[in-house]
Amino acid sequence: MIRKTYLKEIKNQILQQKEGEIYIPSDFADIANRNAVDKALSRLTAEGTLCRIMQGIYERPRYSPFLKEYVVPSPEKVAQAIARKNGWTIVPWEEIALNILGLSTQVPAVYIYASDGPTKKYEYEGKFNKITLEFRRTPRKDIANMSYKTALVIQAQKARGKDRIDERFIRTVSKKMTQDEMIKALEETKRSTAWIREGFIKIAMGGTYEGNCNLA
Structure with missing residues (x-):
């Protein structure tokens, strides 16, 4: 079970940064331990806040109004x-x-x-x-x-x-x-x-x- 405070803190940190940013679990090591961070990232991926690119690599999806679609990670x-x-x-x-x-x-x-x-x-x-x-x-x-x-x-x-x-x-x-x-x-x-x-x-x-x- 992940503490809601951990999830909220990690989500807020992500939402304060630009779309298209890439994250790894250790980016949030100051918020929670690795197990809690992994669970939070999994939850945020399920809800659409993050996109899992590959194991341990996540992106905050970037939407292009001009292309009217999400842009492939750089x-x-x-x-x-x-x-x-x-x-x-x-x-x-x-x-x-x-x-x-x-x-x-x-x-x-x-x-x-x-x-x-x-x-x-x-x-x-x-x-x-x-x-x-x-x-x-x-x-x-x-x-x-x-x-x-x-x-x-x-x-x-x-x-x-x-x-x-x-x-x-x-x-x-x-x-x-x-x-x-x-x-x-x-x-x-x-x-x-x-x-x-x-x-x-x-x-x-x-x-x-x-x-x-x-x-x-």
Whole structure:
């Protein structure tokens, strides 16, 4: 039996946030224990306040007046919720990173993320077919203790490869990074693979860097 006060508190917290937000049980750990939270989320799903996307992942459904229908949960938000649930750090995978940075127009059919967790796949219902989220294990030095932008650019460099970090790549990425992001990236990549580190030095200098550094 779940206490009505727990149910009300959890429901109020959800209703105070925007439609389309994704939740996991630990989001409500300050309200009740795991068993009580699970029962509350199950009750809220039954009444329509929440929609269960997959085990342990819930959404407050978002209705579009323009489309006159409920919108499919955002793959990015679902992926981030899975990562939070499992304690993973994730960032869009190589080819997707290129797309986000404006270096490619290819849009992969599967939403792929580099992760410091295990390699795994998840599926949930889309509008016409299932949406696939794939998490690929990547070296911790390329993702752990990195800001999002640093890790994203590392993935983009890996997609291109050591010998294809050209002038267009450098200039495009340098325009996508603020000065603070670049300073942080230079600090965070001190122990990265030498050619990735050198790529960041070139990006920081807007493509004008021609020399060699001791990057070990």
